[in-house]
């Protein structure tokens with residue numbers, strides 16, 4: 167162990183006789199933005215608590231940066247975390263809160279780093295105001311600054327956009343992406359927001375009923391849909407196009423919806439032939455898109471319609 | 477600066493900004509000792525030694541209470557709202573976190589205690605004319621025995637608040653009120669007003685305080701992160 171930023175092997179854990187995690191295994195490479203997806207109550211927070219050494223694993227082994235964080239106080243200085251509670255004291259100022267964590271983590275030149283981060287999360291003008299006067303979104307931004315203050319190599323974010331309005335969710339998402347690039351951090355993102363994960367994560371694991379249902383790069387997961395499909399936008403209604411295209415040997419299925427045509431192909435290389443056939447039949451094409459499945463479809467497949475939805 | 481000092485300093489700062497705790501502490505630590513000191517002065521009929529003993533008697537339960545009051549913010553609130561979980565991920569041991577917090581609770585409680593004592597002495601001499609001499613034993617009591625007791629109180633209560641669930645903590649709060657009354661009665665037995673304070677009783681009180689401090693340390697050492705995290709509501 168040690169090549170990866172995070173390693174989880176055969177992890178199981180139960181609470182009061184109820185199995186929460188069952189034989190969970192996955193790895194997160196250095197520099198990745200990893201999405202840990204699952205419905206509420208799936209065990210996402212429990213997993214990161216075990217990784218951070220707050221809870222003991224029932225069975226199996228976990229490592230962060232090759233270390234057991236439960237036993238290794240110093241190794242925790244290389245790791246950051248943002249739980250749903252931001253870890254901030256309401257009666258202290260934004261800068262005061264960061265200064266406290268800087269002291270705990272032994273940050274060098276804390277004043278400079280605090281100013282840098284407050285500017286980055288757009289709170290420089292509120293630096294001396296008590297955090298208790300901040301909005302939920304501002305507290306979350308400060309929580310993010312707090313989590314990465316000591317330049318951790320791995321950061322855990324537990325549902326960072328939960329409870330925020332869409333604008334603030336987007337801001338948090340952009341911030342995480344920017345920070346992971348700027349500071350070259352590995353990001354472990356717990357989320358049940360499929361859209362968020364699809365936008366920013368390179369790799370995902372889907373956890374449901376205590377088991378890993380899928381673990382792959384987002385590209386692979388959304389590509390591996392079995393049959394390739396293309397969506398065409400026509401400069402006119404597509405109903406008649408379906409009649410033309412439906413007879414082609416490499417088209418297995420065709421649906422028209424207004425001026426959109428969605429075709430499933432038997433052969434992924436047949437797209438140019440399909441376009442040529444349509445043009446030959448007198449159709450004018452405005453756009454051709456290879457369709458991939460959304461993460462949502464994949465998620466629902468694994469998690470089950472009953473508990474699905476974000 | 478050591479992480480111990482970092483943690484303690486934060487708790488002191490937070491306590492100084494905790495208006496409701498400060499007001500409660502202020503009212504309690506003035507009103508309660510002054511009332512009892514006046515009672516003692518009336519009963520002792522101008523006997524300065526008896527009044528001194530009365531003040532000594534009242535300080536330790538007040539010290540314990542003040543420890544409890546400031547713990548409610550430093551330990552219980554941070555547990556209830558989940559802040560403690562983030563702190564447990566920092567590169568400091570749980571023992572160190574507990575020590576820092578307990579020390580940070582002890583300082584404002586001790587300052588309040590000294591204020592309370594000064595007001596009590598002034599009130600007694602102003603209202604009854606009995607003047608209380610700053611005898612060495614009384615000074616020793618305030619410089620050593622009182623802070624030990626506050627520290628023990630903060631440490632024990634803090635460790636219990638970290639380890640117990642919210643319901644159990646509520647019960648602890650009730651038990652504490654009865655324990656507080658029990659302590660007052662107990663100290664009046666240990667230090668009878670008629671005989672004044674003695675080196676022997678002070679030594680016993682100091683020893684008991686140190687034993688409680690050691691007990692607090694022992695109990696805090698038994699608390700695990702798992703225990704704390706699993707009892708966060």
Ligand SMILES: Nc1ncnc2c1ncn2[C@@H]1O[C@H](COP(=O)(O)OP(=O)(O)O)[C@@H](O)[C@H]1O
Nearest residue numbers: 181186204205206207208209210211212213706
């Ligand atoms: N301290 C605990 N004691 C008992 N059950 C718990 C505890 N913490 C979590 N659980 C249970 O474990 C399951 C997983 O919880 P959690 O890891 O918080 O899920 P997620 O973060 O994916 O929403 C839930 O059913 C929850 O009720």
Ligand SMILES: [Mg+2]
Nearest residue numbers: 210211324325
């Ligand atoms: Mg969770």
